[in-house]
Every structure is written in structure tokens, then in C-alpha cells.
Amino acid sequence: RPLASPAVRQRALDMGVELRFVHGSGPAGRILQADLDAHAASGGQAPAQGP
Amino acid sequence: MTKDITTKLLVIGGGPGGYVAAIRAGQLGIPTVLVEGERLGGTCLTIGCIPSKALIHAAHEFERAQHHAGGSTLGIRVQSPSLDIAQTVRWKDGIVNRLSGGVGALLRKAGVQVIKGWAHIEDGKTVRVQSAEGEAVQVRCEHLLLATGSEPVELPMLPFGGPVVSSTGALSPETLPRRLVVVGAGYIGLELGMAYRKLGVEVAVVEAAERILPGYDEELTQPVLDALEKSGVVLHLGCSVQGFDEKHGVHVRSARADEFALPADRVLVAVGRRPRTAGFGLESLQLDMAGRFVAVDAQCRTSMRGVWAIGDLTGDPMLAHRAMAQGEVVAEVIAGQARRFEPMAIPAVCFTDPEVVVVGRTPGEARAAGLDCTDAAFPFAANGRAMTLEATKGFVRVVARRDNHLILGWQAVGQGVAELAAAFTLSIEMGARLEDVAGTIHAHPTLGEAVQEAALRALGHAVHI
Amino acid sequence: MTKDITTKLLVIGGGPGGYVAAIRAGQLGIPTVLVEGERLGGTCLTIGCIPSKALIHAAHEFERAQHHAGGSTLGIRVQSPSLDIAQTVRWKDGIVNRLSGGVGALLRKAGVQVIKGWAHIEDGKTVRVQSAEGEAVQVRCEHLLLATGSEPVELPMLPFGGPVVSSTGALSPETLPRRLVVVGAGYIGLELGMAYRKLGVEVAVVEAAERILPGYDEELTQPVLDALEKSGVVLHLGCSVQGFDEKHGVHVRSARADEFALPADRVLVAVGRRPRTAGFGLESLQLDMAGRFVAVDAQCRTSMRGVWAIGDLTGDPMLAHRAMAQGEVVAEVIAGQARRFEPMAIPAVCFTDPEVVVVGRTPGEARAAGLDCTDAAFPFAANGRAMTLEATKGFVRVVARRDNHLILGWQAVGQGVAELAAAFTLSIEMGARLEDVAGTIHAHPTLGEAVQEAALRALGHAVHI
Ligand SMILES: Cc1cc2nc3c(=O)[nH]c(=O)nc-3n(C[C@H](O)[C@H](O)[C@H](O)COP(=O)(O)OP(=O)(O)OC[C@H]3O[C@@H](n4cnc5c(N)ncnc54)[C@H](O)[C@@H]3O)c2cc1C
Numbered sequence: 001r002p003l004a005s006p007a008v009r010q011r012a013l014d015m016g017v018e019l020r021f022v023h024g025s026g027p028a029g030r031i032l033q034a035d036l037d038a039h040a041a042s043g044g045q046a047p048a049q050g051p
Numbered sequence: 052m053t054k055d056i057t058t059k060l061l062v063i064g065g066g067p068g069g070y071v072a073a074i075r076a077g078q079l080g081i082p083t084v085l086v087e088g089e090r091l092g093g094t095c096l097t098i099g100c101i102p103s104k105a106l107i108h109a110a111h112e113f114e115r116a117q118h119h120a121g122g123s124t125l126g127i128r129v130q131s132p133s134l135d136i137a138q139t140v141r142w143k144d145g146i147v148n149r150l151s152g153g154v155g156a157l158l159r160k161a162g163v164q165v166i167k168g169w170a171h172i173e174d175g176k177t178v179r180v181q182s183a184e185g186e187a188v189q190v191r192c193e194h195l196l197l198a199t200g201s202e203p204v205e206l207p208m209l210p211f212g213g214p215v216v217s218s219t220g221a222l223s224p225e226t227l228p229r230r231l232v233v234v235g236a237g238y239i240g241l242e243l244g245m246a247y248r249k250l251g252v253e254v255a256v257v258e259a260a261e262r263i264l265p266g267y268d269e270e271l272t273q274p275v276l277d278a279l280e281k282s283g284v285v286l287h288l289g290c291s292v293q294g295f296d297e298k299h300g301v302h303v304r305s306a307r308a309d310e311f312a313l314p315a316d317r318v319l320v321a322v323g324r325r326p327r328t329a330g331f332g333l334e335s336l337q338l339d340m341a342g343r344f345v346a347v348d349a350q351c352r353t354s355m356r357g358v359w360a361i362g363d364l365t366g367d368p369m370l371a372h373r374a375m376a377q378g379e380v381v382a383e384v385i386a387g388q389a390r391r392f393e394p395m396a397i398p399a400v401c402f403t404d405p406e407v408v409v410v411g412r413t414p415g416e417a418r419a420a421g422l423d424c425t426d427a428a429f430p431f432a433a434n435g436r437a438m439t440l441e442a443t444k445g446f447v448r449v450v451a452r453r454d455n456h457l458i459l460g461w462q463a464v465g466q467g468v469a470e471l472a473a474a475f476t477l478s479i480e481m482g483a484r485l486e487d488v489a490g491t492i493h494a495h496p497t498l499g500e501a502v503q504e505a506a507l508r509a510l511g512h513a514v515h516i
Numbered sequence: 517m518t519k520d521i522t523t524k525l526l527v528i529g530g531g532p533g534g535y536v537a538a539i540r541a542g543q544l545g546i547p548t549v550l551v552e553g554e555r556l557g558g559t560c561l562t563i564g565c566i567p568s569k570a571l572i573h574a575a576h577e578f579e580r581a582q583h584h585a586g587g588s589t590l591g592i593r594v595q596s597p598s599l600d601i602a603q604t605v606r607w608k609d610g611i612v613n614r615l616s617g618g619v620g621a622l623l624r625k626a627g628v629q630v631i632k633g634w635a636h637i638e639d640g641k642t643v644r645v646q647s648a649e650g651e652a653v654q655v656r657c658e659h660l661l662l663a664t665g666s667e668p669v670e671l672p673m674l675p676f677g678g679p680v681v682s683s684t685g686a687l688s689p690e691t692l693p694r695r696l697v698v699v700g701a702g703y704i705g706l707e708l709g710m711a712y713r714k715l716g717v718e719v720a721v722v723e724a725a726e727r728i729l730p731g732y733d734e735e736l737t738q739p740v741l742d743a744l745e746k747s748g749v750v751l752h753l754g755c756s757v758q759g760f761d762e763k764h765g766v767h768v769r770s771a772r773a774d775e776f777a778l779p780a781d782r783v784l785v786a787v788g789r790r791p792r793t794a795g796f797g798l799e800s801l802q803l804d805m806a807g808r809f810v811a812v813d814a815q816c817r818t819s820m821r822g823v824w825a826i827g828d829l830t831g832d833p834m835l836a837h838r839a840m841a842q843g844e845v846v847a848e849v850i851a852g853q854a855r856r857f858e859p860m861a862i863p864a865v866c867f868t869d870p871e872v873v874v875v876g877r878t879p880g881e882a883r884a885a886g887l888d889c890t891d892a893a894f895p896f897a898a899n900g901r902a903m904t905l906e907a908t909k910g911f912v913r914v915v916a917r918r919d920n921h922l923i924l925g926w927q928a929v930g931q932g933v934a935e936l937a938a939a940f941t942l943s944i945e946m947g948a949r950l951e952d953v954a955g956t957i958h959a960h961p962t963l964g965e966a967v968q969e970a971a972l973r974a975l976g977h978a979v980h981i
Pocket residue numbers: 063064065066067068069086087088089090092093094095096098099100101103168169170171198199200201218239327331361362363364369370371372374400402960961
């Protein structure tokens with residue numbers, strides 16, 4: 001399972017982002033809020049959000 | 052005459068799973084009805100977690116009084132401690148009433164309609180309630196949430212009744228027995244058995260397995276074992292129960308097929324709990340099961356559309372905080388939020404004396420999962436706060452990956468360690484490494500320093516050992 | 517005859533700062549000498565943190581016995597509780613001896629050479645020790661670490677001696693006074709004042725400020741104030757002490773210039789502690805100071821090359837765990853590691869009853885720093901575990917940034933909240949947000965659930981309130 005804190009996991013769900021596809025820059029590969037930001041900014045592989 | 056009600060969400064069961072789901076749903080503006088056949092708060096608040104911890108507290112206080120009666124090392128002396136168990140139970144009932152009433156108030160405040168009565172499932176969208184006032188109510192709903200919890204397992208050769216009680220009976224004794232036999236050395240049997248012992252009762256425990264608290268590793272249970280022996284609780288491990296008669300007591304057969312009788316004027320059967328799946332029409336839905344539990348996905352959906360399940364009904368660990376967390380998820384998912392029940396760790400606390408806490412993986416579990424891990428323990432015997440609390444038994448242990456030091460689990464045994472669970476669970480949810488805990492300043496003098504020292508020790512440089 | 521020793525690191529002071537630095541240095545292979553004039557463990561283990569918590573525990577137990585003497589709500593009754601304070605002090609001394617001896621053993625194990633005696637600084641590389649055995653030792657070192665700690669402030673009109681004691685005397689009473697006046701309502705005065713009250717002593721507290729525990733906010737101190745009043749401790753706030761005579765007691769002047777006398781057969785002066793900077797040649801080094809403290813950088817270097825300082829000598833908060841953390845940093849830096857003492861948060865615990873914990877910023881401090889923040893509290897009155905412990909006074913409060921919910925601080929007041937400090941501090945060090953704590957499953961029933969509920973409440977959806 002991707003390593004990410006509850007807040008990051010929740011925000012990823014809200015954004016419709018699969019954490020599996022997000023690069024974790026934190027210690028031990030932890031996905032940080034900033035990684036989510038970067039993923040979103042780059043267009044990521046994030047599926048489009050629902051209506 | 053039958054009253055008809057239509058709602059968006061119908062919750063069956065007002066335990067920690069059901070009432071939390073209903074409150075959260077109400078907060079989110081979802082029209083919600085909750086049906087409860089007994090008392091709001093369910094097993095947990097009325098016959099489980101809370102009353103057991105109340106009794107344990109009273110027993111602890113009485114044991115301290117007994118301790119001082121001999122003239123204690125602290126220099127305190129008291130004369131002739133005595134216990135009025137009826138008053139103890141009244142005090143405990145007062146807490147239960149306050150909490151159960153409080154849940155009612157919270158549900159009202161959240162706009163949830165509560166129906167007192169037993170629900171019978173007609174189909175996935177229809178439930179009939181025989182309300183307490185005698186009126187029948189038919190509720191139609193868009194979403195049906197099953198939160199019917201669990202009930203104690205009965206032994207065929209030791210049916211409940213008279214002196215043979217479940218935890219429910221053991222939590223509301225009218226009198227104290229002289230000799231109690233506890234069947235089952237799981238956490239419920241040991242919590243209550245120890246409490247009774249502290250209240251002055253002679254206690255024997257019969258357990259089919261060769262060890263107490265099966266499920267915890269032996270290093271962890273050793274301090275509990277020591278405490279049981281020191282307090283004079285007699286353990287019969289690897290023994291099965293054959294029956295009971297008032298004259299001879301509990302009939303026991305040992306692993307070597309010896310038979311003997313344990314004199315007892317009360318018997319507590321605490322051999323486990325089973326999900327409440329029968330007797331209210333649940334079978335008719337033909338839901339997918341996971342063993343004896345209702346199978347659910349990461350959003351607590353059952354195999355039938357619009358039917359959800361949470362809590363003890365849905366699997367292990369059968370613990371109140373799991374039920375509550377699932378309840379929140381279901382309410383938020385129904386409200387349209389993207390939520391999942393996928394915790395990294397669920398803490399488990401056993402309120403024996405010493406207490407036992409397990410969060411995440413034990414060293415054995417980590418190894419079994421093929422992980423290359425390291426573990427280290429720090430004993431309370433080397434912790435200043437523990438000394439000042441006369442509580443030097445036990446330790447804190449951490450388990451981490453060897454490569455990147457990611458923390459995989461925490462275990463602790465000792466007086467008061469239950470409150471360390473918050474830090475343990477948070478560290479795992481946050482993805483903390485050993486260095487994170489070792490580099491966090493822990494207040495002196497606290498038991499929590501043992502947490503930091505365990506992490507330091509795993510890194511090869513504990514200070515205080 | 518003078519003995520000459522040369523070493524790489526010389527540590528002056530064997531308190532938590534000094535002994536931890538020495539142990540860690542020894543572990544890292546640095547030749548280390550530690551000089552201690554009194555007992556290993558310093559203020560903390562011998563006359564501070566540990567003995568005070570021991571006395572507080574004994575006082576708590578005695579108070580419970582007194583409580584049951586009246587026939588308690590738990591149904592427990594005892595007769596004529598009595599206290600043998602000499603035995604209490606012996607028990608406390610036993611713990612101190614064990615811990616002080618333990619520190620000696622740890623130092624030995626780490627290969628540290630301990631010299632018993634008072635160090636006098638000749639220059640930044642040379643220290644003379646008048647050893648306890650009468651021999652003089654001259655130690656030359658590459659690195660000199662100052663860890664001389666602090667001492668109680670004396671009031672000129674109330675000099676220590678006879679019935680006027682510092683915390684040290686209050687922790688080793690030969691007899692209990694009938695009437696104790698405590699001067700100073702900081703944490704040391706209140707911890708000890710409350711303990712004496714529980715032991716049956718009539719206690720009055722005189723404080724120059726208009727409030728107790730100046731430094732904590734009023735919401736936080738209110739439950740302590742309530743407990744003081746309930747227990748019968750008489751507070752004289754906004755009052756200054758003029759002097760003492762055995763006939764009339766302590767002479768006090770109120771803010772409105774009224775003068776009165778408080779009868780007392782013992783007086784505890786606890787008006788603060790000052791860094792130990794004089795009397796051992798420190799002045800000769802002419803180090804840069806930060807007010808009354810020795811100024812240090814983020815690696816605990818003083819203004820003189822090769823001279824380091826840690827602990828109470830170097831500033832607020834004057835707490836043992838700060839000293840220890842600094843000690844580790846210095847040892848690792850001298851060993852060539854890149855380390856800094858830059859914690860995000862240092863917990864502070866006040867072991868009154870109820871206990872008070874502060875970690876990170878209070879709402880007031882956050883606002884004063886110009887941060888747009890939100891805060892929320894959850895009361896123990898709504899926590900099931902607190903009810904079963906008869907400990908429903910107090911609350912947990914969280915402070916977070918409004919924009920991204922980053923947690924800035926935690927405060928708690930209540931029985932047993934000291935052990936929540938581990939979770940509080942870890943959450944801040946890990947950069948946790950409200951959602952992280954709210955999304956972590958907290959064990960039921962524990963006081964720690966109030967931590968999660970405070971976070972939930974700050975997010976606008978607490979469940980249990
Ligand atoms: C002695 C004891 C001690 C325990 N200690 C702890 C502990 O310290 N910590 C911990 O986490 N857990 C503890 N537990 C376990 C905990 O009580 C359960 O995990 C928890 O209560 C499960 O919650 P739930 O909502 O799933 O079900 P329950 O709490 O069992 O609630 C289910 C509710 O549904 C109602 N119901 C069932 N069927 C119907 C129906 N057809 N119509 C209407 N109402 C119905 C029941 O009356 C009941 O109130 C303890 C249990 C026991 C027995």
C-alpha cells in the first residue's frame with residue numbers, strides 16, 4: 001500500500017487521485033501533501049473528477 | 052395498525068457502530084432513522100467496554116485499599132477495608148445511564164429519529180419494527196445499515212442461567228461469589244476475572260488453549276501471567292469444561308484427560324462473541340458472508356446494493372473503535388463523499404493489570420509476512436515515572452523495517468499503557484520512521500519516554516539501558 | 517599532590533543534560549570525563565522531577581484512602597487511614613538511590629570516567645576538581661561541556677533555613693507540618709502544595725501575580741483552580757511576602773497594601789530557579805549571555821570555541837527532557853555528526869491534580885504570532901473512560917492553522933493527561949494536520965479519544981458533543 005498519512009489519503013480520495021500513481025518524496029517514500037500538489041499540477045494520471 | 056415511515060437511511064442497532072453512523076449522517080443532513088431493541092449505546096456502553104472499565108477501576112481502588120491495610124511501602128495504613136458491591140454496581144449503572152442518555156441527546160441534536168423496538172428485515176429496503184410501545188412500524192429506506200453487533204457465545208454444556216453468567220451478568224452482580232470460575236482466558240475473561248480477584252473473590256480460570264490471551268505473543272503476556280499468579284488467580288490451561296453442578300462445581304478435563312471439579316458458586320463463560328446475524332430476517336437477504344461475519348468492502352457495502360454493514364457484525368477485530376470508524380465512513384459515503392475504511396492500524400487494548408496494547412504488526416506477524424524487520428523493547432523497570440507509580444512491570448516494544456526504519460507495529464504491556472495507544476497508532480498512520488520517534492522530545496518523567504527509548508534502542512543507541 | 521587527566525570531552529554536571537551527553541559520547545567512542553559535586557542524576561533524579569512525582573503518587577494514594585474513609589461512591593469503605601511520612605520518604609529515597617545508582621552504571625557501561633567533586637574552571641580547556649576523597653584533579657580537555665543546571669531562587673526576606681525550605685527540603689520532610697505556606701504558584705509550588713494538602717496538611721499559597729501558573733492560559737488553569745479550592749488550599753493571589761517569624765507566620769501584603777500574617781510552621785519558597793553560573797569560575801570565561809542564561813547556538817556551542825552548554829543553564833523551558841535532548845545533540849556533534857537542537861515542540865507537563873500539558877502554541881500565542889488559526893476543545897465530561905476513572909474534569913484542546921489545518925499546538929488538563937504528551941508532540945513533529953488525527957483510530961475507551969474528538973471538533977464535526 002502507498003505510504004501516506006490519513007490527511008493525504010483523504011485528500012487524494014477527494015481529488016480522485018490514485019496514490020499508487022503518485023511519487024512519494026518523503027522519508028521511506030512517504031507521499032506528502034506537496035507530492036499531491038505536484039501530481040495535480042502536472043496533470044498526473046489522475047482520472048477526471050466526477051460531476 | 053401499522054405506522055409507515057420513509058427515510059433515506061435506516062440504521063439497525065444503536066451500538067457504537069450504529070449510533071455514530073446515525074449521528075454523522077444526521078450532521079450531514081441525511082434523513083435518518085435508528086432502531087434499537089435494548090438500550091442506546093449497545094454492547095459497548097451498556098454491557099461491555101464502559102461498565103467493565105468501571106468495575107475494573109473500582110476493583111483497582113479496592114485492591115489498593117487492601118494493599119494499604121497491611122501497611123504499605125508508601126507508609127500508608129488503613130483498617131478493615133470493606134466493599135458494598137451493590138453500591139459499586141449502582142455507581143457503574145449511573146455512568147451507563149448517563150452515557151446512554153447522552154447518546155440519545157446526541158442523536159436528537161443530529162435530527163435522527165430513534166425507534167425503540169426490535170427490527171425485522173422484510174427486504175433490503177423494508178424493515179418492520181415491533182416498537183416497545185406495542186405499535187408496529189414499517190420503515191422504508193433507500194439505504195439500510197446493519198449494525199446489530201454481537202452476542203456472547205454459549206457453551207452447550209454450560210448454558211447461561213442461575214450461577215452461570217455471561218459478561219453481562221458478571222458486570223451487574225447482586226452479590227459477590229466466594230468462588231468464581233472463569234471459562235476462557237481471552238481479554239474479557241481475564242479483565243473480569245482479575246477485577247473479581249481484586250474484589251476479594253477466589254478466582255480460577257479454565258482455558259482450552261495452552262496459554263492466556265491467545266493472539267498476543269508470549270513475551271507480551273508474560274507480565275500478565277506473572278500478575279495473575281501473584282494475585283492468586285489459579286490457571287487451568289489446556290483444559291476443557293465438561294459441565295457444572297452446584298454441589299461439585301465446574302467439571303474440567305485436562306489435556307492429559309484427567310478429570311477434576313473446580314468448586315464454584317458462580318461461573319463466568321467468556322469464550323468469545325459471535326456476530327448477531329440470526330433471528331431478525333437477515334438470512335432472507337442472502338448476503339455474501341466472510342465466515343460467520345457479513346462480508347463488506349472497503350466502504351462497508353454488503354453484496355446487496357443499498358445494504359451496508361459495520362461493527363462486530365462484519366469481522367475482527369470486534370472492537371468499538373473499529374465500529375465507530377466504519378460508522379463515520381458509511382455516513383460520509385452515503386452523503387456523497389469519497390471515503391474508505393482502510394486504516395493502517397487499529398489499536399487493541401486489553402485492560403488487565405498490567406494493561407496490554409497492540410497496534411500494527413508484532414515481530415512474529417512481520418516475519419510471517421516476509422518482512423525483514425528489527426524490533427526492540429524498553430522495560431518500565433528502567434523508567435523513572437514507572438518507579439514513582441510502583442508500576443515497573445512490562446515494556447514497550449517497536450517493530451520496524453530494517454531497510455528504511457518504517458515503523459510497522461508497537462506493543463506494550465504495563466500499568467497505564469492504554470494511553471500510549473494514541474501515539475502508537477498516530478505514528479503508524481503518519482508513516483513515521485524510528486528516527487521520527489527517537490527525534491521527538493518526550494516529556495519527563497512519563498511512561499511515554501519508554502516509547503522514545505524503544506525507538507532509540509532499535510536504532511542501536513538507547514540511553515537509559 | 518594533583519593528579520592530571522587529559523580527555524577529549526569533559527562534562528561538568530551529572531544531571532539529565534550532563535549524564536545523557538556523557539553516555540552518548542561514551543557510546544560514540546569519545547573519551548569522556550564527567551564531574552559531579554553531589555549525586556549523579558542531578559536535580560531531576562535526586563531533588564526534582566522524580567522525588568516530586570514519587571511524593572505526588574503517595575499523596576494521591578493517601579487522598580484516595582481518605583476519600584474511602586468517608587464511604588465512597590464506589591462502595592469502598594476503610595477505617596482510620598494513617599500516614600508514616602518517614603516511611604514515605606524512605607520509599608522515595610529508595611527510588612532516588614536506584615535511579616542515581618543506575619545512572620552510575622550506565623556511565624560505567626559507556627566507558628565514562630566519573631569524578632566526584634566540585635569542578636572549578638581554570639580556562640576553556642582546564643578544570644580543577646576538588647574530589648570528594650580530598651585529592652585534587654586537574655582535567656585538560658578538548659571540549660568542555662557545561663551542564664551545571666539550576667538552583668532555587670532565595671528570597672532575601674525569607675532566607676532558607678529552619679522552617680523555611682526550598683523544594684529540596686519539602687521533598688524530604690522529617691515530619692509533616694500542620695500548616696504550610698507555599699510562596700509561589702508556579703508548577704513546583706502547586707505540585708508540592710497539592711501533595712501536602714492531600715497528605716492532610718493545611719496549605720496556603722501566596723503568589724505575587726493575580727493568577728496561578730502564570731504562563732498557562734486561564735481556560736487551562738481553571739480546572740486546577742477548582743481543584744485547589746475544592747481541596748481547601750487557600751490562595752492569596754496578587755500578594756507579596758514580607759517576612760516570617762515563628763510566632764505569627766508569614767507576613768503578607770496584598771495588592772491593596774493590606775498586611776496580614778499567615779500562620780505557618782513550615783514555609784516552602786518556590787519562586788523560580790536560576791541557572792547555576794556562579795562560584796565555579798564560569799565568569800572567567802566571559803561567555804556571551806542571554807539574560808541570566810549562557811547563550812548557545814543551535815548546536816549548543818557557547819561563544820567560546822570548544823565550550824558547550826546545555827540544560828537549565830541555557831534557558832527556558834528549564835525542563836529535564838530539553839536538557840537530555842541537548843545532551844544527545846552535543847555528543848553527536850562532537851562525534852562529527854551533523855546535528856542540531858531545533859525541535860518543533862517541547863512538551864511541558866505540570867503534575868498537579870488535574871495535570872496540565874502544553875505542547876506547541878496556545879491559541880493566544882498563535883494569534884500573537886499573527887497566525888490565522890482555529891482551536892477547539894473536547895471536555896473529559898463527555899469521555900467514557902474519564903467517567904469510569906472518576907476523572908471528568910478538564911479537556912483537550914487543539915490549535916491549527918485555518919488554511920491548511922496544520923496542527924500548531926495541543927493543551928490538555930485532566931487526570932492522567934501527562935501520557936497524552938507523546939501523541940501531542942509526535943503530531944507536531946510529524947507535521948500532522950487535523951485530518952491526520954481525526955482520521956487515526958483511537959482506542960476505546962481511552963482518554964486519548966478526546967484527542968481525536970478535539971481534532972474532529974476543530975473540523976466542525978465532533979461526534980460525541
Ligand atoms: C465485557 C465486554 C468488554 C468489552 N470491552 C471492550 C473494550 O474495552 N474496547 C473495545 O473496543 N471493545 C470492547 N468490547 C467490544 C465492544 O463492545 C464491541 O466491539 C462493540 O460494542 C461493537 O459495536 P457494534 O455497534 O458493532 O455492536 P453492539 O455494541 O453490539 O450494538 C448492537 C446493538 O444492536 C441492537 N440490535 C441487534 N439486533 C437488533 C434488532 N434486530 N433490532 C433492533 N436492535 C438490534 C442491540 O440491542 C445492540 O444494542 C467489549 C465487549 C464486552 C462484552
